[in-house]
Amino acid sequence: MISSPRSPMSTPKNSPGHPSLTTDTKNDFADKVSEDKMKQLLTAQAFASAGGLIYIRTEPEFGFYQRSQQSQDYSYYGAAALSHEQVHKAGFTENLAYQRQLGVFDGFKNFFKSQALYGDLDAQIQQALKDNASH
Numbered sequence: 018m019i020s021s022p023r024s025p026m027s028t029p030k031n032s033p034g035h036p037s038l039t040t041d042t043k044n045d046f047a048d049k050v051s052e053d054k055m056k057q058l059l060t061a062q063a064f065a066s067a068g069g070l071i072y073i074r075t076e077p078e079f080g081f082y083q084r085s086q087q088s089q090d091y092s093y094y095g096a097a098a099l100s101h102e103q104v105h106k107a108g109f110t111e112n113l114a115y116q117r118q119l120g121v122f123d124g125f126k127n128f129f130k131s132q133a134l135y136g137d138l139d140a141q142i143q144q145a146l147k148d149n150a151s152h
């Protein structure tokens with residue numbers, strides 16, 4: 018599961034031509050997960066289901082999906098986030114998922130237009146890796 022980045026640098030608005038492959042998480046998963054799990058999902062940007070599907074939440078304004086419509090840099094973040102979910106899909110835990118995410122994310126360093134954003138997101142992933150060192 019990927020948490021939303023903190024301290025966003027700008028607030029992208031939904032454009033009228035916004036594609037609608039939206040997962041309305043609250044409705045789509047209402048009868049499929051526990052109340053606690055739902056709370057967890059609503060803090061995530063993407064998650065992998067037990068059945069092996071990866072869901073990208075398109076409704077959070079600060080998620081990489083919406084932000085990547087405005088900034089290419091967030092598409093790199095999203096690619097790394099999906100690699101994180103791929104690790105869960107294969108049945109592994111947060112620790113390995115964040116390790117993979119960090120490795121993939123760092124591979125995009127030179128593509129970032131904003132090195133400040135790169136540094137900020139990189140620090141967040143490193144923190145998450147530390148926080149999940151034992152799980």
Ligand SMILES: [Zn+2]
Pocket residue numbers: 018019101105110111114
């Ligand atoms: Zn995860």
